[in-house]
Amino acid sequence: MLNLRRLDLNLLVTLDVLLDERSVTRAARRLNYSQPSVSVHLAKLRDIFGDPLLLPGPHGMQPTARAEELMQPLRQALESLDMAVTPARRFDPAQSDRTWRVAASDSSASTILVPAMPTIRAAAPATRLAVLDMVPSLLARQAEQGEVDLAFHTGEGSHPGLRRRTLFAERYVLAGRVGHPHLHPQLSLEQFCELEHVMVSPDRGGFHGVTDDALAKVGLRRKVALSVPHFLLMMTVLARTDLVAMVPSRLIQDTQTLQIIEPPVELPGYDMLMLWHERSHRDPAHQWLRETIAASV
Numbered sequence: 001m002l003n004l005r006r007l008d009l010n011l012l013v014t015l016d017v018l019l020d021e022r023s024v025t026r027a028a029r030r031l032n033y034s035q036p037s038v039s040v041h042l043a044k045l046r047d048i049f050g051d052p053l054l055l056p057g058p059h060g061m062q063p064t065a066r067a068e069e070l071m072q073p074l075r076q077a078l079e080s081l082d083m084a085v086t087p088a089r090r091f092d093p094a095q096s097d098r099t100w101r102v103a104a105s106d107s108s109a110s111t112i113l114v115p116a117m118p119t120i121r122a123a124a125p126a127t128r129l130a131v132l133d134m135v136p137s138l139l140a141r142q143a144e145q146g147e148v149d150l151a152f153h154t155g156e157g158s159h160p161g162l163r164r165r166t167l168f169a170e171r172y173v174l175a176g177r178v179g180h181p182h183l184h185p186q187l188s189l190e191q192f193c194e195l196e197h198v199m200v201s202p203d204r205g206g207f208h209g210v211t212d213d214a215l216a217k218v219g220l221r222r223k224v225a226l227s228v229p230h231f232l233l234m235m236t237v238l239a240r241t242d243l244v245a246m247v248p249s250r251l252i253q254d255t256q257t258l259q260i261i262e263p264p265v266e267l268p269g270y271d272m273l274m275l276w277h278e279r280s281h282r283d284p285a286h287q288w289l290r291e292t293i294a295a296s297v
Contacts, residue, residue: 007048009081014041015053016078019071022060072145079279091284093124098285100127100149103134103142107200107231108152108272111250112167116296123292143277149286150293155271162275165290167297168250170270172211174263175252176244183244189220189264198226198234198243205229211246214265 014031018038021027028038046053049070054061063071104113109131120129132148140159142148151162158164174192176183182195199209207224215222225243228234234245239257246267252258274293280286 011041011045011048012074012078014038015045015070016074018042018054018061019063019067019074022054022062024061076144076279083279083282089284091288093127093285093288095126096124096285097126098124098128099130100289101130101132101147103132103139103148103151105134105152105231107248107251108134110231111248112152112272112274112293112297116293119292119296120289139275143275144279146277146279149276149280150289151275153273153275155273158273158275162277163281165274165294167272167274167294170248170250170272172246172263172267172269173249173252173260174244175238175247175258175260177239177242178257178259180242180244180259182242183259183261185261187261187264189218192264193220193222195244196223196225196242198228198237198245199224200231200234200245201227201229209246210267211265214267 017027017030024035024038028035051066052064053067054063136157139151140161143162205227207227237243238245252260
């Protein structure tokens with residue numbers, strides 16, 4: 001509390017910009033201050049924190065270890081304060097030129113974003129949407145730092161610290177090409193295991209998944225001939241070969257080149273969630289995007 005009494009908001013804003021720019025000159029230009037004023041602010045900050053905060057380096061100023069610790073909590077505190085004092089603005093999608101960034105696998109992008117795109121483009125034609133690779137281990141940090149606005153992930157693997165909304169419950173079906181000689185509704189479990197399978201590997205290159213776990217419980221194994229990283233490639237392989245695959249039902253429901261049957265092995269389904277950070281929860285633009293996507297699936 002003693003340090004808080006010595007601080008004013010301008011000093012914290014200056015520190016945030018200095019840590020971002022790593023230059024007194026660039027920070028002064030961005031803040032519309034004189035360079036001596038920024039230097040005075042930095043001297044006061046060094047005195048308050050008892051640390052140099054920024055030191056000269058070969059490529060500009062370099063933050064100290066203490067400054068590195070301050071960067072993220074300081075940015076979050078300033079963003080929260082900005083949201084608290086800024087009146088909520090009505091979001092007009094027709095006038096917005098916002099860029100959204102969404103983390104998704106190819107399957108969730110196909111089943112969630114593709115149905116939502118016509119509405120998004122019609123209602124918000126000047127906006128842009130970037131789809132990023134889903135990397136579960138990075139998602140919490142990306143959301144916290146504002147690198148990702150939304151993400152789509154299964155309930156089992158989602159980060160507990162993120163806001164969430166269930167979009168739909170998914171189940172697996174067995175798929176193969178139309179006219180496959182061995183794919184029929186009366187397929188037995190033993191015949192299922194004799195077919196050659198392609199799978200999307202969650203660990204990139206693996207040949208074992210939830211289907212294999214279920215089969216192992218009854219003492220059986222299937223033939224996995226091909227492991228691929230993406231569902232789009234898997235579906236191309238299915239259409240052109242006699243390989244079969246266990247596929248999320250929504251991904252394949254409108255595909256004309258493939259046929260589906262109920263598999264002879266029971267697999268647990270999963271919930272598909274939409275995830276976002278607390279920092280975006282009350283943003284009117286973000287709320288509009290979430291509602292638009294949820295209404296499209």
